[in-house]
Amino acid sequence: MAGPVAGPEHHFIHRIGWLRAAVLGANDGIVSTASLIVGVAAAxxxxxGILIAGVAGLVAGAMSMAAGEYVSVSSQADTERADLETERQALEEAPEAELEELAEIYxxxxxxxxxxxxxxxxxxxxxxxxxxxRDELGISDTLSARPIQAALTSAATFSVGAALPLAAVAVAPVEHAIPVVSVASLACLALLGGASARAGGAGTLKAAFRVTLWGVLAMAATAAIGAVFGTVV
Incomplete structure (x- = not known):
């Protein structure tokens, strides 16, 4: 008797291009803006003043993320195009040698x-x-560089992430800004880490802990700096 026929596997690698940029943008938006707000509030x-600093951080951070992602991924795309051109020439000049090279890979x-x-x-x-x-250079449609997609995704998700601590400080009493923003931001980071891990098919708890830990460290550092400058200046 024949066993059950397995269906097609569900893979997650096709999401890696936009998922990396989205997670990086949202994570930076939450961490950097929350840290900025906590540091200014500690002063x-x-x-x-706290809201102005937060909004300025949102705008500057979103533009910085977009520019950084675009430049970085464009450099990757340039390298891919150069390698493909080199390979195209080799195929035209020595197709037999290229066939042997591909066979040796297999x-x-x-x-x-x-x-x-x-x-x-x-x-x-x-x-x-x-x-x-695909087999010699490791370049495929799934993993190829897409600068505009990366830039827009990072800027948009950074803005969404940065809006969360801004919303928290807007509704919280100013004397409780630090604990409210800290707790709200860390909760958002934990949810982000878990959601991104789930979207990528990885374990949620480890990812949530990882991003939350770095959020705690960043906010603690800026709070300490803000408190020192608030006392000295």
Missing amino acids: EAGRE VGRGVEIGLARQVAAQLMAHDSLGAHA
């Missing part, structure tokens, strides 16, 4: 040499550059 500033993965040459020949007949890009 005994009024509500208006042999290294455990395929018998004769079969490896057949597979390499068939793949190159179908899409020679794509085969070498």
